[in-house]
Amino acid sequence: MDLLPIGVIHLDAQWGVLRANRAAGERLGVRADQMAGSSLAHFFELRDALLERVREQLEESGSGRTTVEGVRVARSDRELDVDLLVTPLDDGDPPSGRLVTLLDAEARLARQTELERVQEALQESERARSRMGAIQRELSGATERPTIIGSSAPMLRMLDQVDRVAASPATVLIHGESGSGKELVARSIHSGSARSRSTLVSVNCAALPESLIESELFGHERGAFTGADRQRMGKFELADGGTLFLDEIAELSLAAQAKLLRVLQEGDFERVGGTETIHVDVRLVAATHRDLSRQVERGRFREDLFYRLNVFRIDVPALRDRKEDIKPLVEHFHDHHAKRMAKTVLPVSERSMRRLLAYRWPGNVRELENAVERATLLASEHGELDVELPQSPAPVMGGRDSAPGASGRDTSAVPRDVLLDLSLDQLQRLQIMHALETRNYKVFGEGGAAEKLGINPQTLLSRMDKLGIPRPRQMRKRGK
Numbered sequence: 001m002d003l004l005p006i007g008v009i010h011l012d013a014q015w016g017v018l019r020a021n022r023a024a025g026e027r028l029g030v031r032a033d034q035m036a037g038s039s040l041a042h043f044f045e046l047r048d049a050l051l052e053r054v055r056e057q058l059e060e061s062g063s064g065r066t067t068v069e070g071v072r073v074a075r076s077d078r079e080l081d082v083d084l085l086v087t088p089l090d091d092g093d094p095p096s097g098r099l100v101t102l103l104d105a106e107a108r109l110a111r112q113t114e115l116e117r118v119q120e121a122l123q124e125s126e127r128a129r130s131r132m133g134a135i136q137r138e139l140s141g142a143t144e145r146p147t148i149i150g151s152s153a154p155m156l157r158m159l160d161q162v163d164r165v166a167a168s169p170a171t172v173l174i175h176g177e178s179g180s181g182k183e184l185v186a187r188s189i190h191s192g193s194a195r196s197r198s199t200l201v202s203v204n205c206a207a208l209p210e211s212l213i214e215s216e217l218f219g220h221e222r223g224a225f226t227g228a229d230r231q232r233m234g235k236f237e238l239a240d241g242g243t244l245f246l247d248e249i250a251e252l253s254l255a256a257q258a259k260l261l262r263v264l265q266e267g268d269f270e271r272v273g274g275t276e277t278i279h280v281d282v283r284l285v286a287a288t289h290r291d292l293s294r295q296v297e298r299g300r301f302r303e304d305l306f307y308r309l310n311v312f313r314i315d316v317p318a319l320r321d322r323k324e325d326i327k328p329l330v331e332h333f334h335d336h337h338a339k340r341m342a343k344t345v346l347p348v349s350e351r352s353m354r355r356l357l358a359y360r361w362p363g364n365v366r367e368l369e370n371a372v373e374r375a376t377l378l379a380s381e382h383g384e385l386d387v388e389l390p391q392s393p394a395p396v397m398g399g400r401d402s403a404p405g406a407s408g409r410d411t412s413a414v415p416r417d418v419l420l421d422l423s424l425d426q427l428q429r430l431q432i433m434h435a436l437e438t439r440n441y442k443v444f445g446e447g448g449a450a451e452k453l454g455i456n457p458q459t460l461l462s463r464m465d466k467l468g469i470p471r472p473r474q475m476r477k478r479g480k
Contacts, residue, residue: 002032006104007082013095015051027077027082027102040100043070054086064088064095070105081105084335093226124230127284131174146184147189149332154317158185166192166310171264173309174287176316179366182287183247187317189285191244198242201235213256215272218263222451224273234271235262240272240280249286249309251294254302261305282311318360318367326356329365331371334385343376350424432460441472 001006007024009017019036025032027336028043035043041050041311050071057066068084083103088095148159165172166189174182183202190200208216215224246252252260263269264284268277286309295301319326330348338345352375361367367390375387434448442448443457450457464471 009035009040009096009100009102011040011100013097015098016369018097025103027080028073042214043074046076058086067103069108083108128233130334139193145186147332148181148184148188149329150315151328152322152324153341153384154306154322155325158314158316161314162188163192165189165314167194168312169283171283171284171309171311173292173311173313174285174316175292176205176287176289176314176362177318178289179364180316181316181365182246183318185314186243186245186247186285186287190245190283191284193243195242195283199239200243200245201239202245202247203235206251210253213252213260217256218259218269218271220272221273221274224271228273231271236269236280236315237278237280239282241282243283243285246284246286250289250292254300257302257305261302261308264305264308315336319364323357326368327353329368330356330372330387331416332368337376341376343379344381346383347381349386352385352387355389356387363390363438425467428463429469432467432469436472441473465467 001010001020001021002023004021005023007027009020009024012018017038017040020032020035021031025035028035030043039051044050050068056070057068058064060066065085065087068086070081071084073080073082083105085101085103087099087101089097089099129169148155150156150159162185169301172189174185176182176185186202187200187295190196203216205213215228215232215234217234217236219232219237220228222228222231259269263280267281270277292301292310296303296306327348330353333347335345356368356371361453361480363370371387371390375385379385421458432449432453433454434442439447439449439452443450443460445451448457450460453460461471463469
């Protein structure tokens with residue numbers, strides 16, 4: 001037994017030590033030949049509880065063999081824990097003797113720590129897989145080209161640009177007001193490209209704190225900063241092989257712009273706090289509502305990055321510049337939200353459409369959709385859809401941010417135009433009456449009401465009869 005490198009103790013039926021080898025004595029801090037005749041519990045802390053613990057585990061094991069982990073040795077020179085492997089020497093009940101092997105608890109703890117590390121890594125991998133799955137589910141429709149509503153001239157020009165650039169690998173800069181649909185344009189570009197089967201990852205740079213922008217874009221290593229308790233992939237890594245859409249790119253800090261420029265030039269970057277160079281293949285589509293050339297002049301945006309981004313620019317028209325698209329947009333949004341709410345799809349009232357066409361829509365398509373969604377929610381199951389205009393914030397007059405040339409007059413209390421409550425026939429009647437009055441009730445010839453309205457005089461007379469507008473007296477006398 002003394003030749004064995006591990007501690008071994010031979011016990012009798014009453015847990016008394018018959019003999020022990022040299023390794024056991026060294027581990028327990030006594031001479032091996034002095035251990036004979038002592039109880040096993042004598043060499044460990046919590047002596048009475050130890051044997052009870054061993055007996056309970058032996059009963060639970062059912063095989064007469066058990067391992068008791070983390071037993072504290074009763075020696076004062078240093079703290080020491082061991083594991084006890086208790087093995088019966090025969091099949092008696094109780095057995096006539098047992099063999100106790102002293103195992104290295106530190107090795108077990110090291111194995112346990114490594115196991116926990118592996119389990120944590122597996123859990124992190126599962127969390128990363130879940131995040132990727134969520135992204136894939138969110139973008140599951142990316143391979144299908146999104147529907148962009150609009151047949152106006154500005155929209156047709158924009159859609160033609162989208163079709164031209166989608167199939168190319170060129171970097172695209174989308175410019176448009178907030179709410180105009182820049183992200184929808186980016187999705188259309190991605191879905192029309194060769195990368196459509198890969199991921200489109202969207203990042204709103206304006207929504208990220210400056211301290212987290214680099215971490216979000218490029219990822220970080222564990223311990224890179226306070227709270228970085230694990231390694232994290234950035235948006236560039238998640239978009240590898242696909243498209244990265246950076247909305248409101250003008251809000252990036254100059255430091256982040258410099259790092260972004262390097263990625264665009266070389267396709268390489270390092271995670272925050274890391275030294276490993278990571279290579280990605282990503283197509284960049286950026287968007288902003290700001291004039292980037294003006295930002296360059298003011299020193300808020302890098303000129304070299306501006307030229308890198310401004311390879312192909314697409315301008316998304318504001319809703320006020322394509323009012324002929326308002327009606328199909330309203331019908332599209334109402335149909336979508338009515339189905340989502342399990343409500344009846346209703347025709348849009350004529351009064352509502354006049355109001356919508358007369359409004360300037362500072363919030364663009366997003367504001368229109370919100371108004372339609374609210375109207376759909378409040379609509380009854382019968383009748384027409386009545387869409388009220390949004391309650392726009394009252395302008396602040398005379399402040400530092402007032403537009404040049406502002407009159408300073410507070411228009412927040414000005415009532416809505418009463419003309420919006422008139423029908424189309426009533427509006428047309430007022431228009432014709434105004435033209436007749438300003439042209440001294442002359443219908444025909446140069447300077448007449450028909451010329452002012454840009455229509456044929458006979459057409460004007462027909463409309464006057466239809467709307468109940470009396471013909472001028474001199475015409476009636478001639479029987480006209």
